[in-house]
Amino acid sequence: MTDRTSYERSLERSRAAASRPDRPDTFTMAGHEWDLLGDVFAPPYSATTETAMEVLGLTGEGPPLLPAGGSFLEVGSGTGIIAVMAALRGAGRVVATDINTYAVENTRRNAVRHRVEDRLTAVHSDLFAALDRGDRFDCVYWHSNFVLAPDEYRYRTDHERAYVDPGYRAHQRYLVEAPLRVTDGGAALLQFSDRGDLDRLTDLATTHGRVLKVLDRRAFLEGAETLEHILLEIRPSSV
Numbered sequence: 001m002t003d004r005t006s007y008e009r010s011l012e013r014s015r016a017a018a019s020r021p022d023r024p025d026t027f028t029m030a031g032h033e034w035d036l037l038g039d040v041f042a043p044p045y046s047a048t049t050e051t052a053m054e055v056l057g058l059t060g061e062g063p064p065l066l067p068a069g070g071s072f073l074e075v076g077s078g079t080g081i082i083a084v085m086a087a088l089r090g091a092g093r094v095v096a097t098d099i100n101t102y103a104v105e106n107t108r109r110n111a112v113r114h115r116v117e118d119r120l121t122a123v124h125s126d127l128f129a130a131l132d133r134g135d136r137f138d139c140v141y142w143h144s145n146f147v148l149a150p151d152e153y154r155y156r157t158d159h160e161r162a163y164v165d166p167g168y169r170a171h172q173r174y175l176v177e178a179p180l181r182v183t184d185g186g187a188a189l190l191q192f193s194d195r196g197d198l199d200r201l202t203d204l205a206t207t208h209g210r211v212l213k214v215l216d217r218r219a220f221l222e223g224a225e226t227l228e229h230i231l232l233e234i235r236p237s238s239v
């Protein structure tokens with residue numbers, strides 16, 4: 001494990017972001033203002049969310065990856081900023097899930113703030129567990145907690161769920177389930193990073209009959225550190 005991929009450093013980042021005395025109740029990003037609740041991943045403290053929106057074409061620089069009028073499932077919506085931007089940029093139906101109840105409430109608030117609650121539903125769910133069995137989407141997306149923690153690590157706060165995944169158990173389920181949730185011609189996407197263990201993820205994908213295709217890689221700065229965001233498409237290996 002390198003310093004970059006260290007789960008302990010990621011947990012330190014989580015603690016710092018959750019407890020900063022100057023943590024705001026609202027923030028501005030992508031030209032809009034957003035509510036930020038406690039214990040929810042804070043987009044202002046890392047360039048990852050803004051980069052994720054750029055990659056998806058939601059910030060106005062480049063065409064959106066989502067088909068106009070199509071359906072979008074965002075797993076792990078946090079404040080809801082990506083899900084709301086997808087609705088504002090023309091998605092016809094958006095479902096946003098999160099395992100953190102504060103994130104679900106945060107997503108609902110931002111949907112109301114931006115008047116997209118008629119086409120955005122926020123659901124408390126462990127990945128896809130609370131969704132109807134047959135529900136399918138044109139795009140399924142997770143900007144994940146891509147840092148690998150030891151299998152036996154137990155979360156101390158909801159906030160930590162945004163940062164690390166013990167044993168990549170949630171990633172393993174996502175690799176299996178996300179491609180089953182897309183419409184014909186749809187895409188199952190994972191926003192990953194070089195803070196994650198791409199070799200381990202690729203092994204998991206192979207073991208479970210999935211292949212990963214890199215759709216986009218881009219570097220961004222976080223403080224003095226240059227990081228890389230990696231957008232992956234997950235497909236069944238037989239296709």
Ligand SMILES: C[S@@+](CC[C@H](N)C(=O)[O-])C[C@H]1O[C@@H](n2cnc3c(N)ncnc32)[C@H](O)[C@@H]1O
Binds near residue numbers: 077082161163170
């Ligand atoms: C890196 S944060 C991204 C938040 C938001 N999408 C953004 O870009 O600002 C990852 C999110 O995934 C959520 N998450 C972690 N494990 C999950 C699971 N098993 N099911 C649903 N959401 C999960 C976390 O609570 C967190 O909100």
